[in-house]
Structures are given as C-alpha cells and as structure tokens.
Amino acid sequence: MTILNSKNYNAQHKLKDAFVAALPIIAGYTVLGIPCGILGIQAGLTVSQIAIMSLLFYSGAGQYMIPNMLMTATPIGSIIVSVALVNTRQILYSASLSRFLKNTGKPLSFLFAATVTDESFGVNLGRFSYNKNNVEKRHTHQNHTRVKSDKTPQADLIEGWTVTQATAVNLLSLGTWTLANITGAIAGTLFTFPSALASFAMTSIFICLLFMQRFKTPTAIAAIVAAIGVMLCKILGLSGPAILIGAIAGIIAALLVNSATRTTPNAIVRSKGNDKNNVKDDVNNKVNDNDKDEVNCNVNDKGKEKL
Amino acid sequence: MSWLDFGIIVGLSIASILACRVLPAMLLKSRELPDRLQEALGFIPPAAFAALVANDLFSANFFDALYTDSIGAFLPWLATAVVVAVALITRSLIWCIVTGVGSLALLMFFL
Numbered sequence: 001m002t003i004l005n006s007k008n009y010n011a012q013h014k015l016k017d018a019f020v021a022a023l024p025i026i027a028g029y030t031v032l033g034i035p036c037g038i039l040g041i042q043a044g045l046t047v048s049q050i051a052i053m054s055l056l057f058y059s060g061a062g063q064y065m066i067p068n069m070l071m072t073a074t075p076i077g078s079i080i081v082s083v084a085l086v087n088t089r090q091i092l093y094s095a096s097l098s099r100f101l102k103n104t105g106k107p108l109s110f111l112f113a114a115t116v117t118d119e120s121f122g123v124n125l126g127r128f129s130y131n132k133n134n135v136e137k138r139h140t141h142q143n144h145t146r147v148k149s150d151k152t153p154q155a156d157l158i159e160g161w162t163v164t165q166a167t168a169v170n171l172l173s174l175g176t177w178t179l180a181n182i183t184g185a186i187a188g189t190l191f192t193f194p195s196a197l198a199s200f201a202m203t204s205i206f207i208c209l210l211f212m213q214r215f216k217t218p219t220a221i222a223a224i225v226a227a228i229g230v231m232l233c234k235i236l237g238l239s240g241p242a243i244l245i246g247a248i249a250g251i252i253a254a255l256l257v258n259s260a261t262r263t264t265p266n267a268i269v270r271s272k273g274n275d276k277n278n279v280k281d282d283v284n285n286k287v288n289d290n291d292k293d294e295v296n297c298n299v300n301d302k303g304k305e306k307l
Numbered sequence: 308m309s310w311l312d313f314g315i316i317v318g319l320s321i322a323s324i325l326a327c328r329v330l331p332a333m334l335l336k337s338r339e340l341p342d343r344l345q346e347a348l349g350f351i352p353p354a355a356f357a358a359l360v361a362n363d364l365f366s367a368n369f370f371d372a373l374y375t376d377s378i379g380a381f382l383p384w385l386a387t388a389v390v391v392a393v394a395l396i397t398r399s400l401i402w403c404i405v406t407g408v409g410s411l412a413l414l415m416f417f418l
C-alpha cells in the first residue's frame with residue numbers, strides 16, 4: 001500500500017484527506033489539551049515537563065491522572081501502577097490495527113503504532129474499513145461481468161487509506177495535543193473552560209464512533225456487555241482497569257454468542273456469504289490485506305461451511 | 308516537580324504505554340492469525356467504544372452526584388441522548404462534538 005502511495009498518486013491530495021480525517025480529533029484535543037496543561041502547572045510541573053509528557057507519553061487519561069494524583073500526594077508507586085492499568089486498553093487497539101501493517105516496514109509500523117490513541121484508532125479504523133467495503137461493493141457489483149483484469153483492484157488500491165495517511169492523522173493529533181498542552185501551561189488561567197464540558201468533547205467522539213459501528217447481534221452484545229462490565233468495575237472500585245476488563249468481557253460474550261448462533265443453518269445467508277467470501281479472497285490476493293472487518297458474517301459463514 | 312520524580316513517574320509511564328501500543332502490532336503484523344483470534348479482534352471496536360462511553364458516563368462525579376444532586380448526575384446522560392441521535396443522523400464526528408458540548412453546556416446553564 002505504501003509503495004503505491006509514493007508512486008503515482010497525488011501525495012498532496014492524500015495528505016489533505018488525512019487532515020480532513022484528523023479535524024475532529026484536532027478540535028477535541030484542543031479543547032481537552034488546554035485544561036490539561038493548566039492542570040499540570042497547578043500540580044507543580046514545568047512547561048518543559050508538560051511538553052515532554054505530551055510528546056512522549058501522549059495519553060489524555062494518563063496526563064489528567066498524574067497531576068491529580070500528585071496533588072493528592074499519592075505515592076509514586078501507585079501513580080505508576082494506576083496509569084499503567086488505565087493504558088492497558090492500548091493493547092486491544094494495537095492488536096486490532098496489526099492486520100493493516102502487513103506490508104508496511106518496521107520503522108513506519110513502529111511510528112504508527114506508537115502514536116495511536118482512542119480517538120485516532122477509531123478514525124483510522126473507520127477509514128481502513130470504509131476503503132475495504134468500497135472495494136468489496138464494487139467487486140460484488142461487477143462480479144458477474146468482470147474478466148480478470150488488474151486495473152480495477154489497482155484503482156481501488158490507490159483510493160485506499162494508507163498507513164502513511166493513518167500515521168499522518170496520528171502525528172497531526174499528537175502535534176495538536178502537545179501544542180494545546182503547552183498553550184494551557186503558558187497561558188494558564190486565561191482560558192477557563194469547565195472540565196466537565198471539555199471532557200464531554202471526547203465522550204461525544206466515543207459515542208459517535210460507537211454508533212458508526214455496523215450492529216449485528218454479536219456486535220451489539222459486545223457493546224452492551226462491555227458497558228455493563230465497566231459499570232460493575234466502577235461500582236466495585238476497580239476504576240483503573242475498568243475499560244480493559246469491560247471491553248474484554250464484551251469481546252468474550254460476543255464470541256460466545258457467535259459460536260452459539262453459528263450452528264443454526266440458514267441457506268440464504270450461506271449462499272450470500274459464500275459469494276462474498278469468494279470476492280473477498282479475490283480482493284485479498286490483490287490487496288494482501290487480511291482485513292476481517294465483517295468478521296461476524298464471515299465467521300458465521302465459515303462455521304456453516306463446515307456443517 | 309523535581310526532574311528525578313518526573314523521570315521516574317513519566318519515564319515508567321512512557322515505557323508501559325509504549326509497550327502496550329507497539330508490541331502487539333509488531334508481534335502480530337506479519338503473522339497469519341487463527342480464525343478465532345481474528346473474530347475476537349473484530350469485536351474490539353464496539354466493545355472498546357462502549358467501554359469508553361460507559362467509563363465517561365459512570366464517572367466518580369456521577370456516583371457522588373447520585374446522592375447529592377440528582378439532576379446534575381444525569382445531565383451528561385441527556386447530552387448523550389442528543390449525541391446518539393446526531394451520530395445516527397449525520398455520522399459526523401465534528402457535529403457530534405459540537406452538539407454534545409453545546410447541549411451539555413445549555414443543560415448545565417439552565418438546570
């Protein structure tokens with residue numbers, strides 16, 4: 001993908017697409033980063049410490065937690081453990097995005113993976129998947145008439161979301177976050193924005209990303225169980241790992257539901273699904289991209305084939 | 308904060324988050340994953356976003372406010388209903404941020 005990107009497609013155009021994709025994150029991080037910088041100063045951090053933390057640590061949740069815990073004189077050990085627990089959910093994003101890095105070199109893969117956040121994960125995953133669905137739709141559409149030609153998949157590839165673009169989204173977000181933090185740290189109390197409002201900008205992003213998912217039964221189960229899991233963790237006082245525990249509970253529940261429904265035979269879905277699988281294999285050969293975005297129906301179909 | 312404390316706290320935090328961000332991607336990227344694992348990876352987005360929303364809505368403030376100020380506790384929930392509608396209609400992150408923060412601001416101002 002990256003090779004094609006550097007070849008014959010307008011690089012400027014691609015960068016513009018990345019900027020457009022990053023805009024909501026840029027808006028959100030500006031709103032959230034300024035109060036974060038203010039908080040850091042209040043907790044006794046210097047401007048350069050805040051800048052270093054924003055650039056290298058780059059974690060909204062973590063950068064709100066550290067100053068808050070410093071101000072309540074929390075022991076250093078428990079600060080480190082709490083922050084580490086909150087950020088363990090990054091493991092899930094990293095594993096999920098790994099499939100898009102198949103043909104990407106190590107340095108770019110590292111840079112991309114190291115700069116993923118909750119928000120940029122959602123935005124990039126949406127673009128990667130949107131691209132794939134388009135490829136799939138077009139192929140399904142042309143399936144009966146298409147003679148094997150290299151042109152169509154090539155064209156699809158060029159239109160696709162590249163790891164370079166995804167990294168650009170990440171770096172634009174990182175730059176915004178760092179600048180907003182430094183602005184907050186320097187300008188301090190000039191901006192007073194209620195923190196409840198600032199953090200709701202992020203909540204809004206998560207709500208939107210959640211409801212942009214295509215919900216089928218197992219996907220809905222994953223979301224509902226995850227939310228209930230987080231609520232229970234919070235009630236039990238496990239707020240640090242709440243997101244990770246909730247999300248894993250949701251994933252396990254969805255897997256269980258999926259393997260339970262897999263045994264139900266359904267001829268219509270089966271034939272449809274097989275068709276799709278063939279198309280997918282075809283696309284996969286060209287794209288070398290083992291994206292399993294439509295994992296629900298896919299796996300269902302595979303299970304049915306075994307029957 | 309002294310640079311020593313800063314180095315210990317932030318240095319170790321950077322190391323832990325970098326490991327979480329980078330290791331799974333680098334270890335899995337050139338591997339053919341078993342079906343079951345791929346299936347599980349596909350459920351990460353809905354589970355993670357639902358967990359993040361729930362994490363924000365069931366905040367410490369929410370549980371405190373349940374006892375003291377019953378309306379205030381539910382303002383983010385009302386704003387969430389607005390954002391869900393906007394998300395389903397527009398599918399736009401920007402519109403969700405604008406209407407989410409806007410509606411919460413109005414609710415906080417008037418209620």
